[in-house]
Amino acid sequence: MKSAKRQFLVKVDGVDGYWAQKTGGDITADTNKVYDGGSLVPDVIASPPNTDDVVCTRPYDPLRDQPMINQLKRRVGTWRTTVSVTPTEADLTVSRVAGDVYSDALLIGLVSPEADASSGDSAEVELTFAVGAVG
Numbered sequence: 001m002k003s004a005k006r007q008f009l010v011k012v013d014g015v016d017g018y019w020a021q022k023t024g025g026d027i028t029a030d031t032n033k034v035y036d037g038g039s040l041v042p043d044v045i046a047s048p049p050n051t052d053d054v055v056c057t058r059p060y061d062p063l064r065d066q067p068m069i070n071q072l073k074r075r076v077g078t079w080r081t082t083v084s085v086t087p088t089e090a091d092l093t094v095s096r097v098a099g100d101v102y103s104d105a106l107l108i109g110l111v112s113p114e115a116d117a118s119s120g121d122s123a124e125v126e127l128t129f130a131v132g133a134v135g
Contacts, residue, residue, distance in 0.1 A: 003087065008099070010056055012127060013082040015068055019056040019127075022085055025100065025134060026052045051131050054083055054102055060113040060123040069125060072110050079107040083129055105129035 010019040029049045033042035058065075072079065083102040087095040109128030 004090075007088045007090065007092065009086040009088060009092070009094070011084045011086070012056055013084075015081075016064055017058070020058040022054060022056055022083075024052045024054045025102065025131065027134065028052070049133075051102075051134055053108065054105065054129045054131050055126060056083065056129070057124050057126045060125045065125050069110065069112055072107060072127070076107055076110055080104050081107070081129075083131070101135040102129065102131040103135060105131045
């Protein structure tokens with residue numbers, strides 16, 4: 001059965017509630033092609049894999065989020081936590097399939113909601129984490 005993007009629960013340990021979006025976390029390895037003398041076919045050499053930063057975003061709720069923002073402003077670059085992404089069924093109950101877990105994720109960015117008196121768009125809060133391997 002196929003899943004929609006909405007069928008995931010994104011949780012940041014130590015922060016109340018779930019997050020509406022998770023981006024990043026892609027895993028890539030740089031490669032290099034090297035040739036032996038006289039060879040027309042290269043050997044492909046890869047670097048160790050690297051996991052991109054993970055960004056968690058959600059609509060801003062002042063009662064829930066402002067105390068967290070105030071606390072985390074002082075902890076950017078030092079706070080480590082776990083970010084988990086859990087697949088769900090269509091009714092948003094947890095799936096039997098294990099999701100991604102980014103342990104020892106380091107908070108490297110915090111974006112507070114933008115203000116615009118002429119906009120009706122949802123205000124959002126965003127956390128960016130540098131991550132190592134994904135489990």
